[in-house]
Amino acid sequence: MLKYMASGEGINSIKVVISRDKLTAWISASDEEAKYEKETLINELKKAGVVFGVLSDEIDNFIAVPSKEQVVVARGVPPTPGVDETVELFFASEMTHDNVDEMDTVDFRETSKIVSMDEGTLLARKLPGTLGSDGLGVTGEILPPPKPRSAQLTAGKGAELSENGVEVYSTISGRPWVKVAGTGRTVGCDSVHVQSGDVDIKTGNLRFKGDIKITGNIQEAMEVQAAGNIEVMGFVTRATVICGGKMVIRGNVIGSKLRAGIIFPGAKKISFVLSDIYAELVNLAKAIEQLKKMQNVDVGKLDFGRLLLGLMDSRFKNLRPLLKNINNLVDNQSEDIPEEISEAVESLKCLSGLSCATVENFSKAIRAVYGALEFLSEGREQMSSSIFVRAAMTSAIQSAGNVNVTGQGCLNTTINAGGNVTIKGSFKGGEILCEGNAEIQELGSELGIPPVVRVGERSYIKVEKALPGSVVQVGKSRITITREMGSFKAKQNKDGQMELF
Known part of the structure; x- marks a missing residue:
């Protein structure tokens, strides 16, 4: 005083x-x-x-x-303090169910607290402080307010600081984190999430935009998704595992669904056909524009549907067979077709009749086909996606790239691969469809449904031992093994006929 x-x-x-x-x-x-x-x-x-x-x-x-x-x-009048600089985080530490209505059904498998971000996502921003206002003491003196405290924002591993020094962005996909030291904040992003122990009802389903490593098992009815790679040290039992990169399952896979990458069997053929359709549609659109520019033709007075179908019957005769081909390819797919492909094929139905052949639908079809081709182009970049499993039973395995079974083999399992399939053990029951080559140590069994192995016309099937009833198909050529056979290789010759040698 x-x-x-x-x-x-x-x-x-x-x-x-x-x-x-x-x-x-x-x-x-x-x-x-x-x-x-x-x-x-x-x-x-x-x-x-x-x-x-x-x-x-x-x-x-x-x-x-x-x-x-x-x-x-x-x-006197006290000075008004200013506002300190702060750092705003654009990610939460956990998920909550605070707003769940009592009558809603909560899926307690969806309780994972993993937070993940895409590459290039804004993680944090430094908010500027504001100066306070002066006060006045009883002595008539001006009383200045305290200076606002400054905050330090820095980028850690997996992140970068903006040029102006006030924002931090992720440079990888993964889990964001922050370290606090006084008024300082260091913000970064980890590309790998390690799940210690099992994935079960306690952990909830895991979804992460980087890589996931699980030291235990994936239990029944659980789901694990990663934009990058997934490695599971234990077993996978009646679960779903999806990744955008490489998947390695060290234990056995039982009654589960595995998928690596977004490419699906038949994607190459669909991509080729859609490319041809897109080229035809673009040329068709150009032809319509040329007609509009002709002085002696008033397109506005013509029925667009009749004009469109007329051009398809005269100058663009290849379009109808292409449309029929794409419909057959999609209809024959046993696996789910990606939404982008389905929407493109659905939009092309406007070319099948007068009632739906409008300017708007035609433009929509061109955009949809272009979008599907972009999707397939992105998928081709994921051809490195592959799956490695020790053994699989009554499961579905789908990979954009290769599938490798390194242990006992497969029982009643379906394998779809955009690359090669290699099975070091036996393949008993089920079906293999791949666009690359298939190499199997032992094919078929004396009991159960005979297995089927199908590869593209330019690929081959190599088997060390095949039991009667097993089916091998290269391109459109198919044979059924009628007796036990030793090592052989199946491949198409120049005449399109399959040869065993």
């Missing part, structure tokens, strides 16, 4: 006290029986330096009842 003692001339003494922050002033009397004039007290306050915020009513009360206890007789 700053203290000031004032002595009256011929009157009892009073004491004036000013607070250290100069926002409050008090007076007290040594003699509670003394009589004071208001002007005298105000003068004593001025002598002590109190010139602002004097409380007239409080002085009147003090005059009426002098007190040895300190009485507040002046108050």
Whole structure:
């Protein structure tokens, strides 16, 4: 406290006290029986330096009842503090179910607290502070506000700081994190999420935009998805595992669905046909524009549907067979067709009749086919996607690239691969469809449904041992093994016939 003692001339003494922050002033009397004039007290306050915020009513009360206890007789205006710099995070630490209605059904498998971001995502931003406003003390002095505290924002591993130094973006897909040190924040992104132990009802389904490594098993009815790679040290039992890169299952796979990459069997053929269709559609659109420019043809007065179908019957005769071909390819797919492909094929139905052949539908079809080709182009970049499993039973395995079974083999399992299929053990029951080569140590069994192995016309099938009933197909040529056979290789010759040698 700053203290000031004032002595009256011929009157009892009073004491004036000013607070250290100069926002409050008090007076007290040594003699509670003394009589004071208001002007005298105000003068004593001025002598002590109190010139602002004097409380007239409080002085009147003090005059009426002098007190040895300190009485507040002046108050200043405190400075308004500013706002400190802060760092805003654009990711949460966990998921909550606070807003779930009592009547809603909650899937307790969807309780994973993993937060993941795409590459290039804004992770954090530094928000500027603001200056406060001055105050005024009882002494008339200007009281400056405290300076706002500054915050330090830095980028850690997997992230980068913007040029202006106020934003942090992820440079990889993965799990964002923040380290706090005082007012400093370091924000980064990890590409690998390690799940210690099993994936089960306690952990919830896992979805991550980087890589996932699971040290335990994936239990029944659970789902694991990763934009990158997945490695499972244990078993996968009646579960779904999906990744965009490489999948490695160290244990056995039972009654499960595995998928690596977005390419699906038949994608190459569909891509070729859609490319031809797109080229025809673009040329068809150009032909219509040329007709519009001809002075002797008023396209606006013509029925667009009749014009479109007429051009298809005269100048673009290849389009109808291509449309029939793409429909057959999609209809014959046993696996789910990606939505982008389905939408493109559906949009092409506008070319099948007058009622739906409108300018809007025609333009929509061109855009949809282009979008499907873009999707397939992105998928071709994922041809490195592959699956490695020790053994599989009653499962479905789908890979954009290769499939490798490194242990006992497969039982009643379906394998679809955009690349090669290699089975070091036996393949008993089920079906293999691949666009690359298939190499199998032992094909078929004496019990159960005979297996089927199908490859493209330019690929081959290599088997070390085949049991009767097994079916091998290269391109459109198919044979059924009628007796036990040793090592052979099946391949098409120049005439399109399959040869075993």
